[in-house]
Amino acid sequence: xxxxxTLSMDxxxxxxxxRGRGSGLESEYYSIPDTVCDVNTLSSLIRKKNVRVxxxxxxxxxxxxxxxxxxxxxLAKILEKESPERCIELIQDIGVNEDLPVVTxxxxxxxxxxxxxxTFQYIGHQHSSILEVTFAQWKSMGFRTEKKLNSYKxxxxxxxxxxxxxxxxxxxxxxxxxxxxxxxxxxxxxxSEHIPEAVNLPYTxxxxxxxxxxxxxxxxxxxxxxxxxENLELVTYCGSVGTLSGLVYYGLRLAGLKNVRLYAxxxxxxxxxxxxxxEFKDANYWDLSAE
Amino acid sequence: xxTRKDASRSHQRHVPKPxxxxxxxxxxxxxxxxxxxxxxxxxxxxxxxxxxxRLQHGAYGSRLQMDYSMVRIKVPGGEILPIQLEKLAxxxxxxxxxxxxxxxxxxxxxxxxxxEDVSEVMRGLVEVGLxxxxxxxxTVRNVMCSHLAGVCPDEEFDSTPYSKAIARFFLRNPMCQxxxxxxxxxxxxxxxxxxxxxADIGLVPMTKDGSRGFRIYLGGGLGAASFIGHLLEEFTSxxxxxxxxxxxxxxxDRNGNRENMARNRMRYLVNEMGWEKFQKMALKERxxxxxxxxxxxxxxxxxxxxxxxxxxxxxxxNGNKLRMYRELDxxxxxxxxxxxxxxxxxxxxxxYYTVFVTLGAGDxxxxxxxVLAGIIHELSMEGAARTTPQQNFAIRxxxxxxxxxFHNRLASVGLSNPGALTITSAVxxxxxxxxxxxxxxSHRLAKEIQYKFLELGLDTDDMLIDSTIKISGCPNSCGQHxxxxxxxxxxxxxxxxxxxxxxxxxxxxSAGESGELxxxxxxxxxxxxxxxxxxxxxxxxxxxVEGETLRHWVDKVLKGEAIGTVHDIEDIKGALAAVVxxxxxxxxxxxxxxxxxxxxxxxxxxxGECAA
Numbered sequence: 070x071x072x073x074x075t076l077s078m079d080x081x082x083x084x085x086x087x088r089g090r091g092s093g094l095e096s097e098y099y100s101i102p103d104t105v106c107d108v109n110t111l112s113s114l115i116r117k118k119n120v121r122v123x124x125x126x127x128x129x130x131x132x133x134x135x136x137x138x139x140x141x142x143x144l145a146k147i148l149e150k151e152s153p154e155r156c157i158e159l160i161q162d163i164g165v166n167e168d169l170p171v172v173t174x175x176x177x178x179x180x181x182x183x184x185x186x187x188t189f190q191y192i193g194h195q196h197s198s199i200l201e202v203t204f205a206q207w208k209s210m211g212f213r214t215e216k217k218l219n220s221y222k223x224x225x226x227x228x229x230x231x232x233x234x235x236x237x238x239x240x241x242x243x244x245x246x247x248x249x250x251x252x253x254x255x256x257x258x259x260x261s262e263h264i265p266e267a268v269n270l271p272y273t274x275x276x277x278x279x280x281x282x283x284x285x286x287x288x289x290x291x292x293x294x295x296x297x298x299e300n301l302e303l304v305t306y307c308g309s310v311g312t313l314s315g316l317v318y319y320g321l322r323l324a325g326l327k328n329v330r331l332y333a334x335x336x337x338x339x340x341x342x343x344x345x346x347x348e349f350k351d352a353n354y355w356d357l358s359a360e
Numbered sequence: 361x362x363t364r365k366d367a368s369r370s371h372q373r374h375v376p377k378p379x380x381x382x383x384x385x386x387x388x389x390x391x392x393x394x395x396x397x398x399x400x401x402x403x404x405x406x407x408x409x410x411x412x413x414r415l416q417h418g419a420y421g422s423r424l425q426m427d428y429s430m431v432r433i434k435v436p437g438g439e440i441l442p443i444q445l446e447k448l449a450x451x452x453x454x455x456x457x458x459x460x461x462x463x464x465x466x467x468x469x470x471x472x473x474x475x476e477d478v479s480e481v482m483r484g485l486v487e488v489g490l491x492x493x494x495x496x497x498x499t500v501r502n503v504m505c506s507h508l509a510g511v512c513p514d515e516e517f518d519s520t521p522y523s524k525a526i527a528r529f530f531l532r533n534p535m536c537q538x539x540x541x542x543x544x545x546x547x548x549x550x551x552x553x554x555x556x557x558x559a560d561i562g563l564v565p566m567t568k569d570g571s572r573g574f575r576i577y578l579g580g581g582l583g584a585a586s587f588i589g590h591l592l593e594e595f596t597s598x599x600x601x602x603x604x605x606x607x608x609x610x611x612x613d614r615n616g617n618r619e620n621m622a623r624n625r626m627r628y629l630v631n632e633m634g635w636e637k638f639q640k641m642a643l644k645e646r647x648x649x650x651x652x653x654x655x656x657x658x659x660x661x662x663x664x665x666x667x668x669x670x671x672x673x674x675x676x677x678n679g680n681k682l683r684m685y686r687e688l689d690x691x692x693x694x695x696x697x698x699x700x701x702x703x704x705x706x707x708x709x710x711x712y713y714t715v716f717v718t719l720g721a722g723d724x725x726x727x728x729x730x731v732l733a734g735i736i737h738e739l740s741m742e743g744a745a746r747t748t749p750q751q752n753f754a755i756r757x758x759x760x761x762x763x764x765x766f767h768n769r770l771a772s773v774g775l776s777n778p779g780a781l782t783i784t785s786a787v788x789x790x791x792x793x794x795x796x797x798x799x800x801x802s803h804r805l806a807k808e809i810q811y812k813f814l815e816l817g818l819d820t821d822d823m824l825i826d827s828t829i830k831i832s833g834c835p836n837s838c839g840q841h842x843x844x845x846x847x848x849x850x851x852x853x854x855x856x857x858x859x860x861x862x863x864x865x866x867x868x869x870s871a872g873e874s875g876e877l878x879x880x881x882x883x884x885x886x887x888x889x890x891x892x893x894x895x896x897x898x899x900x901x902x903x904x905v906e907g908e909t910l911r912h913w914v915d916k917v918l919k920g921e922a923i924g925t926v927h928d929i930e931d932i933k934g935a936l937a938a939v940v941x942x943x944x945x946x947x948x949x950x951x952x953x954x955x956x957x958x959x960x961x962x963x964x965x966x967x968g969e970c971a972a
Binding site: 255256257260269271273274276278290291294295296349350351352353354355356357358359 | 394397398401422423424425450453454455456457458459461471472474476477479480719720723724725728790791792793794801803804807954955956957959964
C-alpha cells in the first residue's frame with residue numbers, strides 16, 4: 070500500500086524492474102503521488118525538470134536560499150483571501166497544470182507544507198505531496214540549494230473541487246456513528262480543551278527522527294492500537310488554520326486511510342462560535358511541564 | 361565566555377565508548393500489551409485483570425482519567441545512558457506532554473500517555489534497553505542505589521553492580537510476580553548516603569576482615585504509617601546477599617497480609633509479628649534457600665555482567681570527606697561560582713567531580729533531555745548519569761577543567777539553576793498534577809519554594825545547606841516528607857466556613873543509616889507554607905548558637921534543648937501561630953485556593969492503584 074501512495078525513488082526503481090517483466094505498472098508511479106516525497110526522488114525530479122517545487126516559507130526566507138527550481142508561495146498568501154477561485158489563480162501563476170507533480174516544503178516540521186499541498190488537492194490538483202524533510206534538514210543532508218529567484222509561465226488549471234477531503238462546521242457537527250474527530254494538537258493543549266468526543270493524535274506522534282512523518286507501517290500500527298481503521302470517516306483539526314492537522318491529514322493518508330478530511334477552520338472557528346468544549350478540570354497537569 | 365573549542369584545547373578529553381545496550385526491556389511484551397488493551401477495550405478482559413496486567417508493566421492510571429497512564433520507567437541503580445535520555449525526549453514529545461519527570465525512587469516517569477500508546481512507549485524503551493516492567497504493581501520495584509556509589513570517599517566498595525545484579529535477578533522472576541504488595545530494595549554507598557532505613561530491604565556496603573558484605577536493614581518504609589528498618593545481623597557476607605533477599609521476599613510472599621490493602625506492606629508484617637520473630641524466621645528461611653537453591657538459579661545473579669567501570673580512574677585522592685568544590689566568596693559571586701558552590705562536589709578520584717543538575721520538582725523538557733544527553737556523552741568520563749532521590753541528575757567523573765563549559769551548556773537550556781545540594785531544591789511528588797490519591801498540588805508547591813528560595817539566595821547560606829524540604833500531596837509519602845528536615849504532607853481543612861488545601865508540617869526527619877522519621881508539628885495552609893518556612897529560618901538565624909546549622913537547631917527544638925525564646929515544639933508552634941493564619945476568605949479568596957488553580961478548592965481523590 071505504501072509503495073503506491075508514496076512518491077519514492079525506490080518504488081520507481083522497483084516499478085522499472087517490474088516493468089521489465091511486463092507488469093505494466095508504469096502509470097501507477099505518477100498517478101498517485103499524493104502524500105510524501107522522499108529527498109532522492111525530489112532530486113531526480115528536479116534534474117528532469119518534471120516537478121514544481123513550492124517553498125511555502127516567508128518570502129524573505131525564500132529569497133535568502135531555497136531548493137533549486139523552487140518557486141515561492143508563502144502559506145500566508147493562500148490564507149489571505151482563501152477561496153477556491155483565488156487558489157486556482159495562485160496555482161496557475163506558478164505554472165502548474167493538471168499533470169505536473171507539486172512538492173511543497175517548509176521549515177516548520179512539514180505543517181505549513183502540508184496545508185498548502187492539501188489546498189492544491191482540494192481545488193483539484195491530484196499530484197501534490199509534501200517533502201519528507203524540512204528545508205533545514207534538506208540542507209544539512211548536503212542537498213543543493215540556490216538563491217536564484219524562479220518564476221514560471223502561467224499554465225491553465227481547471228477548478229475541480231474535491232469535497233471528499235474537506236470538512237466545514239456543518240460536517241463536523243453532523244451526527245455520525247462512523248465519524249472520528251482527530252485533534253492534532255499536542256497533549257497539553259488537548260487536555261486543556263477540545264471538541265467533545267474528539268480523540269487526540271498529536272502531530273508529534275506521527276513524526277520520526279529526522280522526518281516530518283514516520284514510516285507508513287509505524288503510523289499504521291499506532292492507528293491500529295487506537296482502533297482507527299479504513300472504514301471510518303476521519304476529520305482532522307488543530308488550533309487555528311489547519312496546519313498541524315494538515316500534517317496529520319497527510320500522515321493518515323500515508324498510512325493508507327482513504328476517507329480523511331481536514332477541518333481547515335479548526336478549533337479557532339469552533340471556539341469563536343461558542344460551540345461546546347470538553348475539558349479536564351480535575352488535574353493540574355499543566356504544572357508538570359518544565360518551562 | 362569560554363567556547364567549547366577553548367575548553368577542549370585545555371586538556372585531552374576522553375569521550376568514552378557508548379555502553380552496551382543493558383537489555384532490561386523485552387520486545388515481545390510491547391505487542392502483548394497492545395493486544396491486552398484491545399481485549400480490555402472490547403470487554404474481553406475484566407477491569408481488574410487488566411489493571412493488574414497494566415500495573416505489572418509500569419502503566420499507572422492518571423488522576424480521574426483512566427484513559428491516560430503514567431508510564432513509570434525503571435532506572436535500575438539510578439544509572440541512565442545518554443542514548444536513553446534522547447529516546448525519552450522523543451517519547452515524551454510523541455506520546456506524553458513534552459516533558460519527563462524524575463521520581464524520588466530514581467524512576468523516570470512520562471505522564472498523560474494515552475492507554476493505547478503505552479505499547480508504543482514500551483517499544484521505544486526496548487530499543488534503548490529500558491523497561492517499565494514491574495515499575496508498578498505488587499512486585500520488586502526499581503532497585504535504588506546511592507547516586508554517589510563508586511565515587512563516595514566514605515564507601516567501602518561500589519555497590520552499583522550489586523544493585524543492578526539484584527534488579528536483574530528479580531525482574532520477571534516468577535517468585536515475585538504476585539507479592540502481597542510492592543517491595544522496595546535500596547542500596548547505599550556509605551552510612552550517610554542512601555535510603556536504607558525506609559525500604560523493605562536496605563543495604564549498606566561494608567567489609568569485614570577484608571571481605572565484602574553488607575549491613576542489611578529489613579521492614580522499613582514510609583506511608584500512612586512509617587517504620588524504620590531493623591538490622592538483620594552485624595555482617596551479611598557478599599555470598600549470602602542473594603539468599604538473604606530471596607529469603608525475605610519468600611517470607612513476605614507467604615506471610616504478608618493479602619486481605620487488608622492498607623496494611624499489606626512488609627513493614628506491617630514485621631511490626632505485627634515483632635522484629636525478633638521476623639528476624640529468626642528470615643535467618644531460618646535463608647538457610648533453607650541456601651540449601652535448596654539450584655546452582656542454575658544462583659548463576660542468574662551475575663555480578664560481573666553488571667560491572668562496567670573497568671576503564672574509570674581508580675586512584676584516590678587523600679582525605680575522605682565529600683566536600684564542596686570551592687568555598688563561596690559571597691562578596692563577589694558570579695552565577696557560575698554560585699552554581700559550582702551548591703551543585704558540584706569532589707569525588708574520591710583525584711581531579712574528578714560530580715555535578716548535580718538542578719531540576720524543578722524533577723521536571724525537564726524534551727529539549728533539555730537532549731542537551732543533557734550531549735553533555736553527559738562528552739563531559740562525563742563514565743558516559744552515564746544517575747537520577748537522585750532529590751529528583752535531580754548527578755553527572756559523575758567530570759574533569760575540573762570542564763566545569764565552566766558544563767555550566768554554559770546547561771545555561772543554554774535553562775538548566776543551570778544553583779542549589780541542587782541545598783534546602784532550595786525542594787522535593788515534590790506529582791500531587792494533583794496526575795495522581796489519583798493526591799489532595800494537594802505538592803508538585804507545584806515544591807517548584808514555588810525553589811523559585812522563591814533561589815530568588816532570596818538561600819542556596820548561598822552554608823548554614824542551611826544540610827537541610828531538606830520534601831512535600832507529598834497526601835499522607836502516602838511519595839515525596840518522602842518524613843525524612844526531611846522540614847517535611848509536608850497534603851490534606852484538606854475547613855477554615856472558617858471554607859475548605860482549604862493544607863499541609864501537615866513535620867520536623868527533624870533524616871536519611872542515611874541513622875535515619876529518623878520526622879515529628880508532626882502543626883498544620884499550615886498551602887499558601888502559607890513558604891512564609892512559614894521563611895519564618896522558621898528567620899527565628900533560627902536569630903537564635904542558633906555559633907556554628908549550628910538549621911538542621912541541628914531543628915533537632916534541638918524537637919528535644920526541647922534550643923536556647924533562645926523558642927525552646928521546644930510548643931514554642932515554635934506559638935511563634936508560627938500568626939504566620940499560618942489565612943486572611944478572611946472574602947478579603948483574599950486566592951489564599952484558600954491551591955497552587956496552580958484559580959477555582960475553589962475541593963479535595964477530590966479516587967482509588968489508588970498501588971495496591972491493586
